[in-house]
Amino acid sequence: MLDKIKGKLVVSCQALPDEPLHSSFIMGRMALAAKQAGAAGIRAQSKQDIDEIKKVVDLPVIGIVKRNYDDSDIYITATKKEVDELLTTGCEMIALDATDRPRPHGEKIEDLVNYIHENGVLAMADCSTYEECLEAERIGFDCVSTTLCGYTPYSKKIDGPNFELMKRLIDVLKTPLIAEGKINTPEDLKKVMDLGAYSAVVGGAITRPQQIAKTFIDVL
Ligand SMILES: CC(=O)N[C@H](C=O)[C@@H](O)[C@H](O)[C@H](O)COP(=O)(O)O
Numbered sequence: 026m027l028d029k030i031k032g033k034l035v036v037s038c039q040a041l042p043d044e045p046l047h048s049s050f051i052m053g054r055m056a057l058a059a060k061q062a063g064a065a066g067i068r069a070q071s072k073q074d075i076d077e078i079k080k081v082v083d084l085p086v087i088g089i090v091k092r093n094y095d096d097s098d099i100y101i102t103a104t105k106k107e108v109d110e111l112l113t114t115g116c117e118m119i120a121l122d123a124t125d126r127p128r129p130h131g132e133k134i135e136d137l138v139n140y141i142h143e144n145g146v147l148a149m150a151d152c153s154t155y156e157e158c159l160e161a162e163r164i165g166f167d168c169v170s171t172t173l174c175g176y177t178p179y180s181k182k183i184d185g186p187n188f189e190l191m192k193r194l195i196d197v198l199k200t201p202l203i204a205e206g207k208i209n210t211p212e213d214l215k216k217v218m219d220l221g222a223y224s225a226v227v228g229g230a231i232t233r234p235q236q237i238a239k240t241f242i243d244v245l
Pocket residue numbers: 037039089101172173176205206207208226227228229230
């Protein structure tokens with residue numbers, strides 16, 4: 026999968042239950058639209074959505090399951106239960122929260138990564154800081170991403186992509202850096218790829234119409 030997405034765009038097709046497009050059928054059509062536009066991969070949430078997407082497009086999929094737990098703030102593929110759900114889908118890569126926060130039931134990130142690898146699937150680390158990306162590389166993730174930058178209480182919140190963080194990471198990591206999070210324009214995407222990102226994931230700016238409509242309404 027990593028060869029297929031190198032230098033190319035992955036489109037995240039997600040709509041949670043509280044979003045207007047929440048529907049596996051619609052996520053499948055979003056994935057088809059992304060494929061027709063030339064996307065090299067899809068990032069998707071939930072077994073149901075991934076099963077549908079796999080029926081409609083033959084692109085590699087980064088799978089996640091978002092689920093909240095009472096004993097942890099981690100919600101992106103938090104435990105083995107979510108990994109097991111994803112392993113039934115045939116997704117090529119599983120992304121999981123790799124932030125420096127306790128996981129539900131005291132589960133350990135190293136155990137989850139080993140388990141994913143034992144099942145022949147790649148593992149992507151969704152991180153929020155420089156240090157977390159380095160630790161993810163040490164643990165043995167196949168690629169690391171900036172997905173959660175600005176979404177942990179201790180990471181820097183900015184409106185667009187954190188170019189500075191990406192540049193610092195690209196300079197030191199041997200593991201591919203996937204740029205993800207708040208890539209809101211084609212210019213943002215060009216910039217992260219010019220910095221040396223291995224690949225990039227764009228979500229809301231392509232697949233969340235409520236977010237896209239707001240960018241127009243906000244200028245009025
Ligand atoms: C923080 C979090 O939960 N991010 C999620 C991770 O899968 C998605 O909601 C984002 O859409 C995805 O990361 C792509 O980012 P953006 O939509 O900004 O292009």
